[in-house]
Amino acid sequence: MTDTSIKPRRVRFSWEETPLHWVPGDPFTTHLINVLHMLLPAGERWFVHVFKQALPYIRDPRLKAEVKGFMGQEGTHAVAHQRVLEHMKDQGLDPGPYVENIEWIFERMLGDDTMPPIARTYWLKERVALIAAIEHYTAVLGQWILDARPLDDAGADAVMMDLLRWHGAEEVEHRSVAFDLFMHLDGSYARRTRTMMVTGPMIVLLLKRGAGFLMANDPILRGRLRAKWTHYFYRARQGRVPTLRSLALAVPQYLRPGFHPSQEGDLRQALDYIAISPAHAEFLSLNVRKLQEGQ
Numbered sequence: 552m553t554d555t556s557i558k559p560r561r562v563r564f565s566w567e568e569t570p571l572h573w574v575p576g577d578p579f580t581t582h583l584i585n586v587l588h589m590l591l592p593a594g595e596r597w598f599v600h601v602f603k604q605a606l607p608y609i610r611d612p613r614l615k616a617e618v619k620g621f622m623g624q625e626g627t628h629a630v631a632h633q634r635v636l637e638h639m640k641d642q643g644l645d646p647g648p649y650v651e652n653i654e655w656i657f658e659r660m661l662g663d664d665t666m667p668p669i670a671r672t673y674w675l676k677e678r679v680a681l682i683a684a685i686e687h688y689t690a691v692l693g694q695w696i697l698d699a700r701p702l703d704d705a706g707a708d709a710v711m712m713d714l715l716r717w718h719g720a721e722e723v724e725h726r727s728v729a730f731d732l733f734m735h736l737d738g739s740y741a742r743r744t745r746t747m748m749v750t751g752p753m754i755v756l757l758l759k760r761g762a763g764f765l766m767a768n769d770p771i772l773r774g775r776l777r778a779k780w781t782h783y784f785y786r787a788r789q790g791r792v793p794t795l796r797s798l799a800l801a802v803p804q805y806l807r808p809g810f811h812p813s814q815e816g817d818l819r820q821a822l823d824y825i826a827i828s829p830a831h832a833e834f835l836s837l838n839v840r841k842l843q844e845g846q
Contacts, residue, residue, distance in 0.1 A: 557620030693719030
């Protein structure tokens with residue numbers, strides 16, 4: 552299990568100065584990463600919903616506390632990314648149609664009523680296993696964004712980078728919780744394999760389609776530039792987006808006998824970033840000012 556106390560942290564982001572193309576001159580990288588803002592609010596609300604159903608089955612008090620902390624962090628993440636979607640819409644790029652598709656996947660295709668009542672326990676274990684597989688990818692991406700200096704070198708917007716790194720750091724911090732819950736409730740290697748083999752291709756497909764949607768509807772580009780694999784490979788070589796190889800390697804890592812998420816990622820680096828995150832510091836500073844004004 553994890554060796555830290557998992558807890559939600561309050562943050563405050565100000566988006567007024569963040570441009571639509573927050574990686575200057577690079578709409579492809581901007582929009583490929585922007586797909587995460589469209590995926591995460593619905594996905595993380597679904598995580599919380601499923602884990603809430605799992606809580607009564609958890610016999611280990613420490614794991615139950617970590618699951619509750621995980622749920623708090625994921626709820627905070629969903630709100631933060633939802634604010635980015637609102638900012639995108641204010642800038643003339645409405646993510647709504649794509650987000651509706653994502654919400655359908657989580658609420659309908661992966662919802663409570665997908666399986667008949669007799670399969671309730673089976674379906675809960677299956678969805679917990681899916682979340683564990685997804686969380687492996689979010690931890691991989693979290694470590695990547697913490698290390699992604701080429702984005703800083705490209706002049707990426709500081710507020711957006713803080714959001715991505717704060718979120719990525721918390722993904723590294725709680726990287727073991729979903730896996731530990733899956734092992735506690737079930738731990739079937741066949742289920743672990745099956746859900747990972749579904750998760751990997753689905754994430755790549757959703758990222759590709761999402762980037763295509765954003766590029767096609769970008770009010771600045773006006774359809775003059777489409778998302779292509781050539782763009783992806785070029786930016787991956789520059790280090791601005793994760794390589795396809797790194798995403799593919801996440802599968803055998805997860806399926807390796809004896810694997811545990813604590814073996815992956817740099818927890819110290821993640822906690823160090825959280826300690827200096829401007830958004831977290833801004834929230835604390837705002838609270839201090841409010842307390843002082845109230846005296």
